[in-house]
Amino acid sequence: AQRVTQPEKLLSVFKGAPVELKCNYSYSGSPELFWYVQYSRQRLQLLLRHISRESIKGFTADLNKGETSFHLKKPFAQEEDSAMYYCALSRSYNTDKLIFGTGTRLQVFP
Amino acid sequence: GAVVSQHPSWVICKSGTSVKIECRSLDFQATTMFWYRQFPKQSLMLMATSNEGSKATYEQGVEKDKFLINHASLTLSTLTVTSAHPEDSSFYICSARWGAQANEQFFGPGTRLTVL
Numbered sequence: 001a002q003r004v005t006q007p008e009k010l011l012s013v014f015k016g017a018p019v020e021l022k023c024n025y026s027y028s029g030s031p032e033l034f035w036y037v038q039y040s041r042q043r044l045q046l047l048l049r050h051i052s053r054e055s056i057k058g059f060t061a062d063l064n065k066g067e068t069s070f071h072l073k074k075p076f077a078q079e080e081d082s083a084m085y086y087c088a089l090s091r092s093y094n095t096d097k098l099i100f101g102t103g104t105r106l107q108v109f110p
Numbered sequence: 111g112a113v114v115s116q117h118p119s120w121v122i123c124k125s126g127t128s129v130k131i132e133c134r135s136l137d138f139q140a141t142t143m144f145w146y147r148q149f150p151k152q153s154l155m156l157m158a159t160s161n162e163g164s165k166a167t168y169e170q171g172v173e174k175d176k177f178l179i180n181h182a183s184l185t186l187s188t189l190t191v192t193s194a195h196p197e198d199s200s201f202y203i204c205s206a207r208w209g210a211q212a213n214e215q216f217f218g219p220g221t222r223l224t225v226l
Binding site for chain 2 (some may be wrong): 009042043044045046049086097098099100101102103
């Protein structure tokens, strides 16, 4: 069965510090991976997806098939990055449901 | 663009009553809508996938007769919690996808259901 694991429930850093939110997945095929973010009192929204290979708000994530990981990174955290981050997996492009991890709350202190 | 709304945003009902939650795509046609349930401090669990004009596909362990889903148009899907009980209290979130070639889901703000 497919599974997404986010080992950290809470990650606290100071402003300007590097951030890495971990995500590991289990799936025997070629998945599509996403990071979703939920700011306080706002709805869930897409942050980035691995096929785009883009940087959004300074965040990047690289799919490592050997380690089955899709960690989210940012070199210098900002206070406005404080939010709930969810890693999600789709088994195939454009047709399948999303399987979410349990989420990691990022707190960035001033 | 790509806004999804839910109504109501919160609802309190008595045990044994039924509650309907609406999910609308405001500025696009949603060929597929998803319904999720989120318990406090837990992840989103997919309940069912609904395609316009066809029966919803429920995830394992989700009672079809308990959670009735209707996707009558390309902009509206409804979730009806029938004979609600306190254990049905949760945060229900819908999302919509606009086309077969799009894999991005746009999420609604969620509906908080409390069953007394």
